[in-house]
Each structure stands twice: as C-alpha cells, then as structure tokens.
Amino acid sequence: MQSTRPIFLVNLLFFFLIVFQPVYSQGVTNSLPKADSLFESRSYKEAFEIYSENYQEGLYSPAMLLKMAFIAEGMGDKEQATHYLGKYYDLNPNEQIISKIKTLTGQTTLFGYEVDDRDRFVLFLVNYKQYLLIALSAILLLSVIMIFWTSRKNESRVSYWPTAALMILIFLVNNFLDKPSTGLITHSPTYITTHPSAGGELVDQIEPGHRVKIKSSKDIWFEVEWKNQRAYIRKDHITRL
Secondary structure, three states: OOOOHHHHHHHHHHHHHHHOHHHHHHOOOOOHHHHHHHHHOOOHHHHHHHHHHHHHOOOOOHHHHHHHHHHHHHOOOHHHHHHHHHHHHHHOOOHHHHHHHHHHHOOOOOOOOOOOHHHHHHHHHHHOHHHHHHHHHHHHHHHHHHHHHHHHHOHHHOOOHHHHHHHHHHHHHHHHOOOOOEEEEOOOOEEEEOOOOOOOOEEEEEOOOOEEEEEEEEOOEEEEEEOOEEEEEEHHHEEEO
C-alpha cells in the first residue's frame, strides 16, 4: 500500500508557503525610525510625508497615528487629525481620544464609539494575532513531529486529523481574524436612511465626528450599524478607518 506521508508533507509545505506569505509582508522593514527622528527634531512636514507613505502601505502603529494627528492638527487639517485619531481608537479605545475628537469636531456627543466585551476580545486577538499564529505554528510543528514518531513505529495508527485541523485553524486566523470595518463621518450634514436610495426614510441627520460600523457596500451606499440598527449612508460621506 502506497504511503500517504510524502503526499501529506508536500501539502504541508504548500500550506506554509501560501498561508505565511501575508505574515512576511507585514514584517517588511520600513522607514519609520527615520520619520520618528524627524518628528523629534520638529521637522514635522518631512516626518508626515514618510508617515503617510507607510500609512498608505498599511504600516503603522498607535504611536505613529498619534503623531500624524498632532501634525495634521498643527497644519490646520482637523478632518485628517480626526481621521487618524479615529484609526487610533480602533486599535486602542479610550475616553481621552473621544474627548479630543469632540474638540476637533465641535461635537458635545458622539455616537459609534461604544465598545462591548466582545469587541474588546476580538481586538485583543487581533492585536496579538502574530503571537497567536506563532503559538499555533509551534503546536503544528509538534504535531508533525508526533506523526513522524508514530509512523516509524506503526504507520497504520497515524492520524492526520489533528494536524489538518491545526492547519485549517491557522489559515482562518491568518486570513479572517480582523477587526470590524469602521468609518468616520466626514460630511456635513450626513443623512442616514433606511434604504440605499434617496427615497429611503430618514433615520438621522448627523455632523462629522461620529463613528459607524460598516457592514457591506452597495453601489454608492454603505450599509452601516447606527444605534444598533441597520441603516445606509452615502460612501462619499464616510472615510473608512
């Protein structure tokens, strides 16, 4: 009877090549240290240019977002400052950021910044996603070693199911574990309607600064969660975070 071990090993190698390619791309060396040095020397414009390039490539940290918000506010661009603070809030929710956004937008009350235990748990997993993948990979490696050890004694007793389950779990964590998609209201006024059309019933009329969870996209509309109910907002009235 032909051994299934070579086939399994080939599939395992192929799995690692595909799944961990995104992890490698997230660790690409960038120019943030140079930008931080420019920021410390108060060369804010030059630092902001480098920060912006990294941000567009998806390379940023909470500290970088705060620095970008500081620079944008100093340049008089309150909308951009609010955007970076909103992005920071997605990574690290706290009342100080909400207060600052209120100051920038002139709002006394902001909606959409509520964070429940489920949101905090998901955010915790997202923040430690890389470490979670490393831990699961270590367990996967031990599982592979056990397969080799067991197969050397009696191949008929080898079970590939635990290893296959770990591979699936790693794939799901790496590709689907992410924070909810959110957006910041940036248009004044913004109309929230019950349907994705101008004829939809008006749910609310709001000003910039509020935050919404984006559920889906349809033509020129975003389906969002607003005050625990489904609603629609035009895409050009929202900046995605």
